[in-house]
Amino acid sequence: MKTWTMVMILLGWLAGSGAAMAGEGMPPLKPVQLSMDQKTLQHGAQVFTEVCMGCHSLRYVTWKHLMDYPEIGMTREQVDEMRGDAPLTAPIKTGLSEADARESYGVVPPDLTLIARAREGGGAYIYSLLLGFEHDPEGKVPDGNYNLYFPGHRIAMADPLGWLDHDEDEEQELKEQARAVASFLAYVGEPHQLERKALGRKVLIFLVVLTLIFWLLKREVWRDVH
């Protein structure tokens, strides 16, 4: 029993440091159910190329990946329509140059391939950010640049989906767009994540059986030791 105290101390330390990692000083993120099905991911890819791609790139994702990743599984026709004259094997890249971006926005928009992995909250952060545009209660930040979920609340990206002052009947559609883009970005951040979990289930079943055999073996061998 005494030895368990030691285990508990170590586990408590790990749990404690994990719990305190969650963001501080920001409003809680909007809850969202991301989906990794073809319908949502294709919708997300479409919104990305129509809206986000105006300023942002996906440096590690090529147009061809949209066909090759089975979870997205777009057809050649769909991809051809989206890519214009960009080569099929080229990364999905914005037409906005770094110099132009600096002149217009003061910053270079970040690449979004890993954005869901690089922000606390992941997909929920992206979803919240897209639906987080509000009027600045202090009236200092111009409309369209005030965001509830961005550190410091002033964001250079101007309300891409048109969430500020949206009509009541648009709300569902905008939420669905934000959810689709968040899902898409969470997917391209780690395109092997579904394969990883599927393989993991098999590996764990194998290891549990193997360990059980080891335990029976141990019990058998130790039978004569007193």
Add this chain to the structure above:
Amino acid sequence: MLEKMLNTKFAQWLDERTHVVQYVRFHLLDYPTPKNLNYWYAFGSIALVVLIIQVLSGVFLAMDYKPAAVPTGNGFSMAFDSIERIMREVNDGWLIRYMHAVGASAFFFVIYLHMARGMYYGSYKKPREFLWIMGVMILVIMQATVFFGYLLPWGQMSYWGATVITNIFGAIPGIGDWLLQLVRGGYGVGDPTLNRFFALHFLFPFILIAFVFWHVMALHVVHSNNPEGIEPSKKGIIPFHPYYTVKDLFGIGVFLIVYSWFVFFDPTGHGLIIETNNFNPADPLKTPPDITPVWYLTPWYEILRSVPNKLLGIVGMAFAYVCLFLMPWLDRSPVRSARYRPVYRTMLLVFFASIGVLGYCGHHEVTPELLLIGRIASLVYFAFFALLPFVHKFEKNRPLPEDI
């Protein structure tokens, strides 16, 4: 079957020329072991398994990794790109990379429990002082290795972590500036730093293996201690094989289940194994709000941070290791196991708790409250070693058993 293999003509031929059969018998089969070793004793074998996982996965990663900070546009670099290529394009690259990243955390988790067991049952005491010293050396080499390795992805935490830690060298009076430039290969952390850290990250495991070898050699001379901390009679001794080979196999199986759960279902450990901010490429112009090392280095980092003077902080951190090295001589009680030492047992548990608290504080941004808690925990850490030489004078041991 094993016995048959050792008796073949070829094995005998080899044994006459290099004693291979004798080694196998001495170190793996007949090696005499106390019969009462519990599962805490499996962590040594488990650590060996993790070491093998790290070496193998590391070699395969090195085949596709490019240690170059050369910019490739929009803040990215060749090194960062090559890691993402491993994660996306290389066959099963994601698996190998996660095995390596989770393996680093697993290695420390296992080694810390292995050391805690050694402290609890008094395994550092005569005649096992050298065994213990080799063990602490292994810990130091592991920490250096993991520090070099964490720079390689060239993410935000890689860059800023390396900047903060190498700064420590700069605070040493006289040779500080010279040493800092030697470590970094320039004034700041840059492409030369990445190159040498990669070379050292590849080299250090070889040194680690040498010390592990020596650690095991020393163990096989002085033999294992046991939870009772007394010398067993002949009746209490059993051969390592088959008893502990099967017992360790079961321990390794349980370990692999936990390890695989992290590899496949939580490879970033919610930011504890791979920090969230390290998915942002290194940006020398953007200092992150809180730069903290990964969990296994935080207790020592917190001791460094607790001292207001930078140089004294370094001395304090170095002294924390020195205390560990000196432990066999600081503790003067003739009784080994904490099972029979009520005062030492309580002190040890408070000591473990202080390391936990130090680790927690070191993982977070400094606030006045955390600073105070960190300082108290640092004092508790050192108070443990300061009291050790005197405990036996007033400690009343519980009666020791006759045999195990």
